[in-house]
Amino acid sequence: MNGALTVAGLEVRLGFRNRWVLATTLLMAVLALSIAMLGQSPAGNIDADPLIVAIVSLASLTIFLIPLMALLLSYDAIVGEVDQGTMLLLLSYPVSRTAVVLGKFFGQTTIIGLATLLGYGLAGIIVAFSQESGASAEGWIALAKLIVSAILMGAAFVGLGLACSSFTRQRGAAAGLAVSLWLLFVIVFDLLLLGALVSGFDSVISEGAFPMMLLANPADVFRMLNMELVAGSGLVSGFAKVSANASIATAGLWGALLLWSVSPLAVAVLFFKRSDI
Amino acid sequence: MAATPILRIRELSKSFAETDAVKVVSLDVQAGDCLALVGHNGAGKTTIFKMILGLLRPTAGEVLINGQVAGNHTAIGFLPESVSFQSSLTGYELLGFFARLRGVERATDFTKLLDKVDLAEAGNRRIGTYSKGMRQRLGLAQALIGDPPLLILDEPTSGLDPASRRRFYALLDELRATGTTILLSSHALSEVEAYTSHVAILRGGELLAKGPIQELAVDAGLPVRFDVQLQDGLDVSSLYLKHEISPKIGPDKNSLSFDVPEPLKIPVLHELSGQPSVVADIRVHPPTLDDIYAHFQENGNDAPGGCDAGDAGNVTRFPSDRKRKATR
Numbered sequence: 073m074n075g076a077l078t079v080a081g082l083e084v085r086l087g088f089r090n091r092w093v094l095a096t097t098l099l100m101a102v103l104a105l106s107i108a109m110l111g112q113s114p115a116g117n118i119d120a121d122p123l124i125v126a127i128v129s130l131a132s133l134t135i136f137l138i139p140l141m142a143l144l145l146s147y148d149a150i151v152g153e154v155d156q157g158t159m160l161l162l163l164s165y166p167v168s169r170t171a172v173v174l175g176k177f178f179g180q181t182t183i184i185g186l187a188t189l190l191g192y193g194l195a196g197i198i199v200a201f202s203q204e205s206g207a208s209a210e211g212w213i214a215l216a217k218l219i220v221s222a223i224l225m226g227a228a229f230v231g232l233g234l235a236c237s238s239f240t241r242q243r244g245a246a247a248g249l250a251v252s253l254w255l256l257f258v259i260v261f262d263l264l265l266l267g268a269l270v271s272g273f274d275s276v277i278s279e280g281a282f283p284m285m286l287l288a289n290p291a292d293v294f295r296m297l298n299m300e301l302v303a304g305s306g307l308v309s310g311f312a313k314v315s316a317n318a319s320i321a322t323a324g325l326w327g328a329l330l331l332w333s334v335s336p337l338a339v340a341v342l343f344f345k346r347s348d349i
Numbered sequence: 350m351a352a353t354p355i356l357r358i359r360e361l362s363k364s365f366a367e368t369d370a371v372k373v374v375s376l377d378v379q380a381g382d383c384l385a386l387v388g389h390n391g392a393g394k395t396t397i398f399k400m401i402l403g404l405l406r407p408t409a410g411e412v413l414i415n416g417q418v419a420g421n422h423t424a425i426g427f428l429p430e431s432v433s434f435q436s437s438l439t440g441y442e443l444l445g446f447f448a449r450l451r452g453v454e455r456a457t458d459f460t461k462l463l464d465k466v467d468l469a470e471a472g473n474r475r476i477g478t479y480s481k482g483m484r485q486r487l488g489l490a491q492a493l494i495g496d497p498p499l500l501i502l503d504e505p506t507s508g509l510d511p512a513s514r515r516r517f518y519a520l521l522d523e524l525r526a527t528g529t530t531i532l533l534s535s536h537a538l539s540e541v542e543a544y545t546s547h548v549a550i551l552r553g554g555e556l557l558a559k560g561p562i563q564e565l566a567v568d569a570g571l572p573v574r575f576d577v578q579l580q581d582g583l584d585v586s587s588l589y590l591k592h593e594i595s596p597k598i599g600p601d602k603n604s605l606s607f608d609v610p611e612p613l614k615i616p617v618l619h620e621l622s623g624q625p626s627v628v629a630d631i632r633v634h635p636p637t638l639d640d641i642y643a644h645f646q647e648n649g650n651d652a653p654g655g656c657d658a659g660d661a662g663n664v665t666r667f668p669s670d671r672k673r674k675a676t677r
Contacts, residue, residue, distance in 0.1 A: 074449075074452070075450060078446065078449045078450055081446075082435075082446050085438075086435055086437060086438075089437040090437075156433045157429055157430075157431050157432065158433050158435065160399075160429050161427065161429050161432070161433075161434075161488075162450075163402070164402045164404070164425065164429075164501075165447060165450040166423050166450065166451060166452070167450050348365075348404075348405055348406075349399065349404045349405070
């Protein structure tokens with residue numbers, strides 16, 4: 073475990089010195105603040121907690137941005153080091169391959185976590201305190217839920233990126249695989265499911281099977297978790313509404329997200345342990 | 350009773366798809382020895398290093414370090430061929446990271462370590478600003494963290510200027526004096542000959558020969574070359590030798606060079622030195638590592654002095670107290 077923590081510490085240190093990571097964090101904070109500030113105007117019309125209105129917008133942003141950030145951060149983590157020759161040196165030390173992958177996972181998830189906490193926390197605080205009455209307890213809980221679930225979803229995509237990175241032998245292939253996964257989980261998966269529903273396959277997809285299919289996508293699990301609060305509020309529409317109305321217990325959703333955050337990691341460890349350096 | 354070798358390689362083989370990268374290699378290395386693996390590119394040197402480090406699983410055979418199966422990395426310091434580091438770290442940060450991994454962070458004097466490789470003043474600079482030679486020296490510094498008893502150095506002097514190379518080998522001498530065992534690979538045969546005690550010659554994954562350099566020369570039956578300068582005004586007809594030689598006569602007819610088998614070196618030397626009125630100067634050139642290397646690369650392990658596949662005992666004579674046959 074000491075080896076994993078040492079590697080994680082280095083990842084965090086390198087992350088804070090990486091201009092790309094800093095730029096992405098800043099972008100996320102700016103987007104979150106913009107969405108939060110601009111999203112306050114409709115709140116008066118529908119009499120909703122402005123923090124919850126902001127959270128709905130932030131959740132939509134998160135589904136696009138966090139997986140992309142996590143995959144871009146992690147796709148190169150193994151194959152890049154193998155390519156540069158730094159992995160050979162690292163593994164010549166008394167540190168196991170499992171510890172290396174775990175360390176990179178913990179380090180990169182920490183970077184995602186800090187960026188999320190900074191960006192969304194700041195946005196939430198500004199929104200909450202810009203109202204005279206402040207945010208409701210429900211709003212604060214929803215914000216905490218958004219941040220924790222965003223970090224878990226980030227962990228899932230970091231794990232997927234590490235799996236790509238340990239599966240391939242070339243950085244370009246890992247990048248291609250990572251972008252394909254982003255497209256699949258963030259865009260294509262929902263389109264296919266919606267397409268199936270509207271083109272008559274809804275008779276084939278039973279009422280119970282649909283929510284289960286949503287669980288096969290960490291981005292949808294995240295969406296369902298964060299749309300629970302607003303399912304009947306009219307704040308959501310389209311696929312978000314469909315998923316918000318899916319009948320899965322909250323505990324089940326958290327369990328699915330936790331499973332998603334560790335299972336790709338296990339695959340990454342397995343691939344890396346089998347590869348020759 | 351012979352001491353247990355610090356490194357024991359037993360009938361080691363590694364195949365990748367249809368390529369046999371290493372074929373039944375056996376080697377024993379005793380503590381305090383400095384062994385150089387030499388061979389063309391693709392001879393299997395780096396693959397052997399990787400198996401010693403536990404980074405590659407052998408197809409057959411085993412590697413034992415201090416009697417334990419490879420993977421006991423605390424005993425090994427490693428410098429890879431193309432050393433590369435995260436450029437945003439400083440020298441001190443990098444050493445701190447590796448010392449933590451080895452579990453010796455508190456016991457390591459990083460300034461002393463950097464001073465050993467002439468990098469003390471650059472320790473706080475980011476590695477991205479280092480020259481190739483500086484990175485190579487930093488690589489050596491990290492390999493020395495925790496004073497590992499076995500150092501594995503893959504092409505350690507590539508990228509170093511001549512002065513840095515001398516300092517590098519001087520440092521290796523210091524380490525050997527303290528009992529550190531060194532296993533290195535290099536294409537610079539003159540350096541290997543000057544600074545290492547033993548060589549193992551590889552070709553296409555096969556171990557062709559191994560042992561102390563001077564013994565290999567003797568075992569291979571390579572001749573000793575004599576360069577003889579005659580007194581002014583004399584030519585080769587003035588010289589008498591009872592041993593039959595085929596001399597190459599210099600353009601001025603006043604000098605000659607010839608090869609003699611190793612066992613005849615001393616008798617011929619006696620004959621030449623017994624004619625001071627004829628001979629002005631004698632230079633004796635024993636076979637160089639270049640000659641030995643070329644001999645085995647051309648003739649394979651069937652050549653005199655070559656070793657059988659998998660045989661660790663044939664020429665594996667690494668105890669430092671072994672009496673050497675050859676003279677220089």
